[in-house]
Amino acid sequence: MLALRDEAGFEIAGECGGFCICGTCHVYIARSEQAAFSPPSEEESELAAFLQHYGPDSRLACQIPLASVPEGLTIHIAPEE
Ligand code: FES
Structure with a gap:
C-alpha cells in the first residue's frame, strides 16, 4: 500500500x-498471480x-509484503468505497 501510494503516486487512501x-487499500490482483505471495x-x-466492490481477485494492498511482489x-486499484 505504501509503495503504491507514496512511491508510485496512486490514489489509495x-x-x-x-x-x-x-479497506481503503482495496486492489485487484488476478488469482493466478496471487500464488506468488501469501494468501489473505x-x-x-x-x-x-x-x-462494496469485493470480488474474487480482491486483496488489501497493505497486507502484501512488498518483498514478495514479483516484478x-x-x-x-478498486473503486473508492
Ligand atoms: S490501509 Fe487500511 S486496510 Fe489496508
Whole structure:
C-alpha cells in the first residue's frame, strides 16, 4: 500500500495506515498471480468481504509484503468505497 501510494503516486487512501481495519487499500490482483505471495489472512478476508466492490481477485494492498511482489505484477486499484 505504501509503495503504491507514496512511491508510485496512486490514489489509495490507506486510512488505517496498514493495520487491516479500513479497506481503503482495496486492489485487484488476478488469482493466478496471487500464488506468488501469501494468501489473505482470515482478518484480511473478513474485511475484504464487506467491501462494496469485493470480488474474487480482491486483496488489501497493505497486507502484501512488498518483498514478495514479483516484478511485472498487474494490480488494479478498486473503486473508492
Ligand atoms: S490501509 Fe487500511 S486496510 Fe489496508
